[in-house]
Amino acid sequence: xxxxxxxxxxxxxxxxxxxxxxxxxxxxxxxxxxxxxxxxxxxxxxxxxxxxxxxxxxxxxxxxxxxxxxxxxxxxxxxxxxxxxxxxxxxxxxxxxxxxxxxxxxxxxxxxxxxxxxxxxxxxxxxxxxxxxxxxxxxxxxxxxxxxxxxxxxxxxxxxxx
Amino acid sequence: xxxxxxxxxxxxxxxxxxxxxxxxxxxxxxxxxxxxxxxxxxxxxxxxxxxxxxxxxxxxxxxxxxxxxxxxxxxxxxxxxxxxxxxxxxxxxxxxxxxxxxxxxxxxxxxxxxxxxxxxxxxxxxxxxxxxxxxxxxxxxxxxxxxxxxxxxxxxxxxxx
Numbered sequence: 001x002x003x004x005x006x007x008x009x010x011x012x013x014x015x016x017x018x019x020x021x022x023x024x025x026x027x028x029x030x031x032x033x034x035x036x037x038x039x040x041x042x043x044x045x046x047x048x049x050x051x052x053x054x055x056x057x058x059x060x061x062x063x064x065x066x067x068x069x070x071x072x073x074x075x076x077x078x079x080x081x082x083x084x085x086x087x088x089x090x091x092x093x094x095x096x097x098x099x100x101x102x103x104x105x106x107x108x109x110x111x112x113x114x115x116x117x118x119x120x121x122x123x124x125x126x127x128x129x130x131x132x133x134x135x136x137x138x139x140x141x142x143x144x145x146x147x148x149x150x151x152x153x154x155x156x157x158x159x160x161x162x
Numbered sequence: 163x164x165x166x167x168x169x170x171x172x173x174x175x176x177x178x179x180x181x182x183x184x185x186x187x188x189x190x191x192x193x194x195x196x197x198x199x200x201x202x203x204x205x206x207x208x209x210x211x212x213x214x215x216x217x218x219x220x221x222x223x224x225x226x227x228x229x230x231x232x233x234x235x236x237x238x239x240x241x242x243x244x245x246x247x248x249x250x251x252x253x254x255x256x257x258x259x260x261x262x263x264x265x266x267x268x269x270x271x272x273x274x275x276x277x278x279x280x281x282x283x284x285x286x287x288x289x290x291x292x293x294x295x296x297x298x299x300x301x302x303x304x305x306x307x308x309x310x311x312x313x314x315x316x317x318x319x320x321x322x323x
Contacts (some may be wrong), residue, residue, distance in 0.1 A: 032322055036315050042312065045207025054234070061230040064222055072219040073209075153201070154194055161190045 003109075004100035012096040021093025031094060038087040045080025046060070048073040049149055057063035057135040066130040066138065081116065104158035111151035114138060117147055166258075173254040182252035189252055190284025196245040204233045204310050216295060216302035224295070225288040249321040257320065261292035276302055 002055035004012070015021045024031050052069050054060035061069060092099060099105045118141070134142075173179055182188050212218035213227040250257050257263045280302045291299065 032319070036318055039314060039318060040311065043201065043204045044208060046201035047209050049211060050205050050234070051201060051231070060234060061226065063226045063230060068222070069219075072221060075319075107304060150198070153197065156253065157190065157194050 001106055002101050002103050007100070007102070009097075011097040012100040013051040015093040016040055016098035018093075020090045021096060022092045023089055024094035031091070034087050034090055038091060039085035041080055041087060045077060045084060046149065046153075048080060049145065052077075052127070053146050056130065056134055056138040058114065058139075065132060066127050066134075070127045076082060077119075081119075099159070100107050102159055102162065104155045104162050108155035111148050111155055113147065115148035115152055168255045170258045174249065179251055179254060183246065185323055189249075192245050192248045192252070196242055196249060199219070199238045199241030199243075199245060202312070203235050203242055204314065206235040206238065207306060210235065211303035211307045215307075216297065223289070224291040228285075230318060259311050260320050262269060262316045262319040262322075266320060269309050269312045269316060273306065273313065276305050276309060 016025060024034065050091075051060060052066060052073060055064070055069050060103065120139075122141045123145050126135075126137045129160045130138050182192075183320075209218060210227060210231045213222070213224060219227055280299075282300045284296065284302055
């Protein structure tokens with residue numbers, strides 16, 4: 001399954017031929033620099049998620065509550081997600097036609113959608129109701145969150161190889 | 163010829179190296195593990211540094227952040243180091259000849275010395291750091307952020323050249 005089977009092909013050619021897609025496509029440097037920022041944003045985002053999710057699972061910063069950690073880190077998580085999307089869109093546009101035929105890319109977008117949706121629903125709920133020791137809900141939310149983000153990273157890496 | 167280059171060439175021709183380089187799956191799998199290790203180690207080190215610089219998690223006591231995040235940074239680093247050795251083993255000659263990789267190794271050594279300095283000379287009475295952060299701790303944190311940023315960039319760029 002690929003995006004090419006869901007969306008019309010003119011959409012992908014349009015992405016590649018308009019700014020910033022066309023710009024990034026023809027400048028190797030721009031692409032490489034943006035990809036570097038994309039990975040830096042990933043490092044920042046994963047860090048905040050790992051700290052909060054480990055705590056929900058009962059590991060890591062146990063002297064603080066999950067709710068405390070989530071409050072400290074929420075602005076950074078949102079900044080991380082925003083900068084990943086912002087740096088990711090031009091990367092997609094510059095390679096839209098190629099990516100329309102890539103199934104890892106479709107999986108990456110599905111995992112991303114699930115991860116973000118989960119973050120604002122079950123994850124937020126688990127943190128709000130967490131009471132120090134990690135409950136079943138905490139563990140479920142944290143493992144689903146970690147798995148979705150792992151899926152995003154793995155599928156993202158697989159784009160380059162498959 | 164330099165002894166190091168001779169060693170690298172010998173390594174490049176070993177069956178393990180040839181296998182890692184020429185078969186389809188090992189390289190992407192090891193690279194993925196390497197990046198996951200990066201998420202854990204750089205992901206946690208970065209927050210530790212940002213706490214020392216009083217930029218993030220300001221409400222949490224410094225000692226709590228350092229003591230509770232450092233073990234995870236170390237675990238992530240071990241995963242990253244082992245998978246990194248395997249990645250180099252897959253392409254010893256290419257790494258030897260890549261400027262970005264040489265820079266990366268240099269920066270890694272500096273990052274190691276920075277941690278050593280932090281533990282030998284800077285970590286004393288961390289419970290007082292909440293009131294008064296020593297300038298050395300801030301310096302170590304800022305240096306660590308810059309070094310790891312450089313390591314990630316040089317690592318990514320090793321793949322481009």
